[in-house]
Amino acid sequence: GLGLSKKKDENFGEWYSEVVVNSEMIEYYDISGCYILRPWTIAIWETMQAFFDAEIKKMKIKNCYFPLFVSPSVLEREKDHIEGFAPEVAWVTKSGKSDLEVPIAIRPTSETVMYPYFAKWIRGHRDLPLKLNQWCNVVRWEFSNPTPFIRSREFLWQEGHTAFATKAEADEEVLEILELYRRIYEDYLAVPVVKGKKSENEKFAGGLYTTSVEAFIPNTGRGVQGATSHCLGQNFAKMFEINFENENREKGMVWQNSWAYSTRTIGVMVMVHGDDKGLVLPPKVAAIQAIVVPVPYKNTPMEEIYDACLKTVDTLTKAGIRAEADLSDNQTPGWKYSHWEMKGVPLRIEIGPKDLEKNQVRVVRRDNSAKEDIPVSTLVEQVQDILAKIHENLFNVAKEKRDASIKVAKTWEEFMEALNQKKMILAPWCDEQEVEEDVKKRTKGEIGAAKSLCTPFEQPELPEGTLCFASGKPAKKWTYWGRSY
Numbered sequence: 001g002l003g004l005s006k007k008k009d010e011n012f013g014e015w016y017s018e019v020v021v022n023s024e025m026i027e028y029y030d031i032s033g034c035y036i037l038r039p040w041t042i043a044i045w046e047t048m049q050a051f052f053d054a055e056i057k058k059m060k061i062k063n064c065y066f067p068l069f070v071s072p073s074v075l076e077r078e079k080d081h082i083e084g085f086a087p088e089v090a091w092v093t094k095s096g097k098s099d100l101e102v103p104i105a106i107r108p109t110s111e112t113v114m115y116p117y118f119a120k121w122i123r124g125h126r127d128l129p130l131k132l133n134q135w136c137n138v139v140r141w142e143f144s145n146p147t148p149f150i151r152s153r154e155f156l157w158q159e160g161h162t163a164f165a166t167k168a169e170a171d172e173e174v175l176e177i178l179e180l181y182r183r184i185y186e187d188y189l190a191v192p193v194v195k196g197k198k199s200e201n202e203k204f205a206g207g208l209y210t211t212s213v214e215a216f217i218p219n220t221g222r223g224v225q226g227a228t229s230h231c232l233g234q235n236f237a238k239m240f241e242i243n244f245e246n247e248n249r250e251k252g253m254v255w256q257n258s259w260a261y262s263t264r265t266i267g268v269m270v271m272v273h274g275d276d277k278g279l280v281l282p283p284k285v286a287a288i289q290a291i292v293v294p295v296p297y298k299n300t301p302m303e304e305i306y307d308a309c310l311k312t313v314d315t316l317t318k319a320g321i322r323a324e325a326d327l328s329d330n331q332t333p334g335w336k337y338s339h340w341e342m343k344g345v346p347l348r349i350e351i352g353p354k355d356l357e358k359n360q361v362r363v364v365r366r367d368n369s370a371k372e373d374i375p376v377s378t379l380v381e382q383v384q385d386i387l388a389k390i391h392e393n394l395f396n397v398a399k400e401k402r403d404a405s406i407k408v409a410k411t412w413e414e415f416m417e418a419l420n421q422k423k424m425i426l427a428p429w430c431d432e433q434e435v436e437e438d439v440k441k442r443t444k445g446e447i448g449a450a451k452s453l454c455t456p457f458e459q460p461e462l463p464e465g466t467l468c469f470a471s472g473k474p475a476k477k478w479t480y481w482g483r484s485y
Ligand SMILES: O=C(C[C@H]1NCCC[C@H]1O)Cn1cnc2c(c1=O)CCCC2
Pocket: 081, 082, 085, 086, 088, 089, 108, 109, 110, 111, 140, 158, 159, 160, 204, 228, 230, 258, 259, 260
């Protein structure tokens, strides 16, 4: 088929939109901010889900399902939680022709849906820890520019909600889940992320502290919050009276966490790895890892070539590699090459007459276009090795680009220069909330203000006397700053 009409480095927004459509991941929908997720997307989502679901099952976390609908009294119970978000809540006000007595909210997240029942189910310390997760959709009626996967009015996610007798248990789980999110990005999507803590300003208003994995899109110079793992402290326990009787028969409130990753992960992967030929899929999440294409030659009999293609698919499939053959007889090999490149299939395997003669196949990598002739006898192990190399290369290239986008800034001038160069800025900060507010005010503009992205757990050395880049007060920590999605 035809290639992309937009280039990644020239018109990122339109390039992205074209890639997600031409790779058959997304179909646009008639309601703004809503998108159809096609099988090519769901295959990616299911692979990550299989990993994450297995991992949380090892942690004795159980899946459940709570209703989509929330009654207003409950939704508005936790004040800080809701006031900042109220405009984003979608409401059902009618059924058929008649108005509902009381409007019903559609869940934007499920803390308030679940926690009245946590209060009911948790009586004594034997009921703890209570650890639930649900795979569902949520609705947030966002107004800023909708972007497939990155910012949509409905999205798929998992949301974990856990309750413990002690803070120590909650703290430990927050980091255990955060490590799973790092693995989703780095081990499955080949996207480098930074683990860190959100500022007071940026944390989940209803919580005690928020940790996150932060990605970065070099082309737009914007950070993107990849996934979050919050310790809620006892805030919601107080609101919803979730308390228990401990061993000494004392009444105590539970310590809670909530954590989520969403289909936003897929958008980050597209933005980071995609190129001017289309999507580039990391092998672990590719629905098809190797596409076998027959290359006819003048009057050679096609049956032999087709048989070789099907045999190759069979051999690879038996070894656990997701392989398919494109034997459609109404497209040229060249058309097929660009079609499967657009869809981001990591490996193409070409089989023509000379390959038959030499009992070999020609393998072409999607990430760097490298070509290699491989004897059929060692096909499986070589394909497995190449797929592993593709993941590694995608990660390394993305990490180099991300690291090249990081700039250290110690003064306001250096900060502003780096910000305007679309960098992710690592700066010493006094950790004062008003100073962050001030940075937002001073950087406000057409393309959005800068804000803190996270305070990385890996802190560089902070020499005595280092001053905050924004306030000039004594700096307390190194923090990443930047514009964001
Ligand atoms: O959703 C969370 C916190 C928490 N929810 C559960 C999973 C982890 C974590 O995302 C924050 N949040 C974001 N956005 C909104 C809300 C909200 O609570 C509530 C109202 C509408 C918009």
